[in-house]
Amino acid sequence: MTTVHVSASREYDVLIGRGLLDRLGEVVKSCTKAQTAVVIAGDRVFPLYGARAMVSLEAVGLRTLSYVIPHGEQHKTLETYGALLRFLSEKRLTRTDVLIALGGGVTGDLTGFAAATYQRGIDFVQVPTTLLAAVDSSVGGKTAVDLPTGKNQVGAFWQPAAVLCDPELMKTLPEDEFRCGTAEVVKYGMLGSAAFFESLEQHGVKDRLEDVIRTCVEMKRDIVGEDEYDRGRRQVLNLGHSFGHAVEACSRFTILHGQAVAIGMALITRAAVKRGDCPQDALDRLLALLERFGLPTGTDYGADELFAALGTDKKRSGSTMHLVIPEDIGRCRIEAMLLPAVRELLRLGGVK
């Protein structure tokens, strides 16, 4: 087992190791004062791992409840959130109890937001079951739900009490979902570590999952430690996400988040090469790695559609947007751009 310690407004450990799910109760006992734990999971994940989580929690004497939500981004809504809060209140959860987010980023974001707001904030523990959640969404304390007008429009910064990451749980993940996680893994290499990017080119992800997760979590830990509230450096984690979110929105979420991030990274890197900000070789290596991981690198949506979809992006403020521009493999910068320049960037990225 590896432990990565995160120092933010709350200190906590990210535990990474095979078989850790059976130690969930022990971990919850060690980092909270809870008497009741509520396991919150999607309707695909709960039948796979819910019982094991509950057994482990009950074994340390916790009163244990479960709450199952429908799976999918389309349920990361105020309605699902409201229903969960009513359940917590009906079951008389108190401020010292704990929520367990057992699932991918959708479950983690929704549970985290419920934890941030129920009785003005209670503890929650993240148990990521997707690669994306393991390397990204479970760490750092961004929690949110979507509105019909855009993703993650309502949320809070609220750090978990612990993150328990058991790579065994990813064995049941559909291949497409695993690939989505690899897009975020490539993102870490691209934005901050040429050596890590090279290791992905040489050894891939699957055969050394634990190492890959640890490296990504350490990188995220460093970034969050410096800028928990996303006012500066943390924005580099949005590499590929502005254009990616636009692609996701245009597809009405039929294109998965990780696929959209891969497309977004490809578009922005193509544009950076055309502007002379990034060498051609970096783009060639990025495209080759994304394709090797089975990820898309282009889109048929037009510049008008994508530009309109950027309207609710949180990286926009007034008439400017902050975009992450790759300068080479392992290096990027944040650039504030006026909206017409963003549109031009889409065109340079190869969008018609």
Ligand SMILES: NC(=O)c1ccc[n+]([C@@H]2O[C@H](COP(=O)([O-])OP(=O)(O)OC[C@H]3O[C@@H](n4cnc5c(N)ncnc54)[C@H](O)[C@@H]3O)[C@@H](O)[C@H]2O)c1
């Ligand atoms: N908070 C953050 O910092 C942050 C960062 C990145 C992404 N996100 C959010 O994360 C979400 C995407 O997360 P995701 O990619 O994990 O998607 P997800 O949570 O929708 O999970 C993907 C699918 O896989 C299924 N699943 C999950 N684990 C499984 C397992 N072990 N076995 C079988 N099936 C399993 C789920 O039921 C779901 O259908 C988006 O809402 C995005 O906005 C948040």
